Amino acid sequence: MRFLLIKEVANTNVVSVDISSSILNAIDVMIRNNHRNIVIEDGVKYRIFTVLDVLKIQRDEIDLSLPISSLKLDIIPTISADKNILDTVEYLNNSMEYICAINDDNSLFGLITHTDITTHIDPHTLMDNYRLIDFLKIGSKMKTVSKDTLISNLLSEMVEGFMDHVVVVEDMKPIGILTTKDLMVLIKQKVQLDVSISKFMSFPVDSIERNASIKEALEFIQSKHYKRVVVVDEEGRLAGIVSQKELISLTYSKWAVLMKEYQDELREINSILENKNKEYETMASTDSLTGLYNRYKFSELYVSTYKSMVQRHNEMSLILLDIDYFKNVNDKYGHNIGDKVLVQVAHTLLKTLRNVDIVARWGGEEFVILLPTADLTNAYKIAEELRYQVQELEIDVAGHVTISLGVSLVEEGSDMDEVINKADQALYLAKASGRNCVKTQDDI
The missing domain is CATH 3.30.70.270 (Reverse transcriptase/Diguanylate cyclase domain)
Structure with a gap:
């Protein structure tokens, strides 16, 4: 078993604009390339411009002729493209879901997302005994709405809550989902958003039962190319949502065990793991901001x-x-x-x-x-x-x-x-x- 290098995993199909560009130009580039985010080059730093930023601009009626530098955009963490994929683990507790892969001269090589990491995890290394129901308490915060909710009424809440999706429910059963990807399409088509969410939600909702194993959940995400798993109980009622990020953390914990079992085959990464074992344990049990237990x-x-x-x-x-x-x-x-x-x-x-x-x-x-x-x-x-x-x-x-x-x-x-x-x-x-x-x- 060999762990891949960042440059073998990173997505190099990245669109970027300079921070001196206008907001209008950045939005045009995003829509023209059908991307939910683009990279903003700011000297030796890199920032991210996302669909949520576009929604905020629309909500606050910001002048599109202003430079992109007038917005307070998040800085993306950077990592050398020659590093091992294990070195991305320390970023998983960060609220930022992107990592910039950079060359030796600090130029942009590509982007790493939770999706890219998940895609390169082998589900067969996971224990089938780990069930989703055991981890729902650490699942992502959910926002549920009725099918009659107006999309325009959700925009502020999605922007302020950094939510990339809402789940539409009826009798607590998921009947639809609206993601930032869906909103990007609506923005591209210049659709008026004073309409009920039922008109543009994705349905039916692909879900997985809470008794499914972590292996099955990971295979589900990989096959569907989703960022999250919608989990339901035996009656089909919404039980929770588990993100890629949380599945990745569980997977790395399992990998740490496998490394000890196959030391001969995994000699090249043993030194990395020995240094990181305590770090993994801390990440698994503490809140990254406050240092308290999670x-x-x-x-x-x-x-x-x-x-x-x-x-x-x-x-x-x-x-x-x-x-x-x-x-x-x-x-x-x-x-x-x-x-x-x-x-x-x-x-x-x-x-x-x-x-x-x-x-x-x-x-x-x-x-x-x-x-x-x-x-x-x-x-x-x-x-x-x-x-x-x-x-x-x-x-x-x-x-x-x-x-x-x-x-x-x-x-x-x-x-x-x-x-x-x-x-x-x-x-x-x-x-x-x-x-x-x-x-x-x-x-x-």
Whole structure:
């Protein structure tokens, strides 16, 4: 088994324009080449111009004669075309799904996407025992809408939420999907978007059952050339969405095991893996921005902590918290300041909590905390202290932020989803009560 080099995988059919070009020219080049994104050359840096940027331009009625440099476009990470494909793993936790492959002189060689990496993964190296249902909790955030939703009403939400698709459901069964690729076609055809999504959604939806193996899911993505897997339960109801990126992470974990089993055949990459093993473990269990545990690792720790609670007849509670008006922070100050807020709130939670407590980033601006040996009364006191400490934070540019918290009791016989649901209801009540407060399951 030999792992390919970047230059053997990268897509060299890349369209680019200089950053001094007008926005109109960039859009014309994108549409003329039927691409969902083009590369913007900015000196020694490279930026990406995507369909979502075009939608934002249309929504904000930006002057198309302005130079492309007037837009705040994301910088694409770069990697030498002569590197091994394993070296792309460190980029998978990055929100950017593109990596620029460059030559020795820093000129553009091509683009690597999650699709390119997935295409070169051999499904037969995966364990059939790994099932999609085991990983749905770490699946991509979903946006579901009804078939009567107007496309124009979705544009802002897709732009602000960095969503590349929405799923159309009826009785929670997926009946259609609209992706940024579909929107690119509509833009190219200059279609008015004040129409229901049912008119232009792709249907029927190709889906896979949640009991399918990771191998089957990967083969499904490769055969369909999709960026994501729509997962349904036994009755055909939407169970979740798992992206290529998440499947890739699982695949690399399996590859790490295979490398140890076939050391003779894999001698050329052993040195790479020995250096990266700890990095892989960290990536698999932590949130790349805050350094806290991620959802998957929290779920793992919840199970072991729950067993200990039952064995020792201890109390245990859970807190679900949300940063108030976080969207306003992003809108007013930008995502870089938003990221700073998330990091400083995360550090404050860690400093305030006890050593035995387990805290994770649950998703977006939400955090979840498990409190071993704490009953509901003590958990409420801890939550109040967290609320106070965050309120007192002075954050660069953004100033002060507040949090709302929901507290639930972990009772013997209840699973994690039930406990999370109770905390979520309490959190909803806290927000409805004016935010910057704590509510427990007893308040519901």
